[in-house]
Amino acid sequence: MKRRDFLKGTAVLANAAAFGKFRDGGPQPTPATCPVTLLSVPDYGRDVEKEIAAVMSSDGLALKGKKVLLKPNFVETHPERPINTNPAVIAHVAHACLRLGAAQVVVGEASGHRRDPWFSVLNPGLRAILDKRVKCLDLNHGDATVVPNRGGQTRLPAFYLARPVAEADVVISLPKMKTHHGMGVTLCLKNLFGTLPGIYYGWPKNLLHWNGIKESILDLARTVRVHYNIVDGVVGMEGDGPIMGKAKPVGVLVLSPFSLAADATASRIMGFDPRKVLYLVQAAQFLPGLRPGEVALRGENPRRFATQFDCLDDFKGMRGGPFF
């Protein structure tokens, strides 16, 4: 089904359960089983390490003695556009992990457009604000582990997953809250493209595009283990994202152990109905958290952050709300 057709037919598809039973052997969603916490962060200067640690702990994320990999979103760098996860957010989460007793914290990314890791996790500006115990790894240039494709939406039999991702005890996804000119929104699920090394997939990861961006997102969502998600919505990107859009201050971090619940909630904050975002709806076949009834919102009142992201005309059909 083409995206435009889908948008026209959303009334029929509004209920994710229309796609069938949940699969995967994972937690079966029942109403209000996916905690999502909204943390107010008016600007990047505010230190929220303690608050993040408290939320992760209350969500049951056990980090003591664990190898933790933080996966931010670095695509490319522009002086005026908030394309990437802000370094302050990465640092706060990394330090929160240390606070919770993680044995090792690594910030790793396989940036999608730029080969030069100076524009990604090896940027001196990021390293300067990180505790010396936190390592930064350029996942584009390194070893990979072959993992079978558990999704089957693409024709790819397996993925070459960056070895540090495969070997981490805990993976925490740290995407940016952005619109996407091909998919509508890019959040936690789309962020997993950056777990695949460029030396295998290229810059951009065109093999995934040829196999279908939506299908690749869904396959990676079933294949890559992610234990926690924090969406950087302090300043998001609206309009022609994920590269060419404009800054959209929202002032929120969205935290959840459940990727789809985080994405659905972030979408609602952006003014988009996640049940009109095709890949999110299809992800709901095997992940919980799409429907409002599956999400237990905590922290700040979501009405405080709810807004309307500008978007390309093709995606205006995704708009909805008020949701809160």
Added chain:
Amino acid sequence: MGTGNGMRYNNSLTMSAIELAPLVRRLTSLIIPGGGVPYYPGGGPSAEPSLLGLLALSACGVPSESAKPLLSWVAGLQNPDGSLGVHPGHRDQGIWLTAPSAVVFHKYGLTGARDSALGFVTSLKSVTVANDPNVRQDNTIVGWPWVRGTFGWVEPTAWSVIALNVCGLGGHARAVEGRRFLLDRQIPSGGWNYGNPGLNDRELLPFWDTTGLALLALGGQPDVGRVRPSLDLLERNQGKIGSLCGLAWAALGLEGYGRNSTEIGRRLSAVMNDQPDDMLNAAHFAAGLIALSGRKVFIS
């Protein structure tokens, strides 16, 4: 076996063998016993840093006998069809590395391996698609892909054109079309990124590394005017480039055209000398060494 380390540029960037020696020692210290150079210290051996490492050793005048174990390791990565993989465990992945391998085999006189690699390079074609009015580029031009069966991009196309140029096949129809591809993907105000000059009537940003590499691929062409905006871009931004990767490839691009690269050479040398181990990307370090050697490795 001769290294044929190439003519020297006449510019102020070039460092003497004595000045280069500590940097060469640092590169050779990264070679893993048994062969191969990892991207980062402590990692597994990979093709790209090994290939660029070999070119750097050659450019810096290291005797080919000293490079022989590394060369043997690289030659052992070649597949029967002439392609080269990312490392021995994943030989079918990273076929874009075949082009730089042809340059290495040529420089070290491994003609059989070179010809096999060139055969693969000339047979590998990017997929084309219909032109899109929202994208400022000609999608029907054939270049080279990162991965078989996908679209063409600047870096693998530039490497393939360089390989054909260096190996005396600059007049090959694929090289001619490859240069056309690169010129088409040049951002109008100067530079290249991964391969999209603009979107929806807006230019995208150039990258220093791909700009330098594409300039090298287009080096020696009579119509320098076509790439002047990119040369000007690099020249006027010398002081803004901060990364080892960006400095190395920008320096190579500028010196390939005899442009002023004094500032960039000074910064490159400083960055290479100060590079901490955990940030030391051996492929970028080797590219920096090639730039500082002043040898014409990528332009025939």
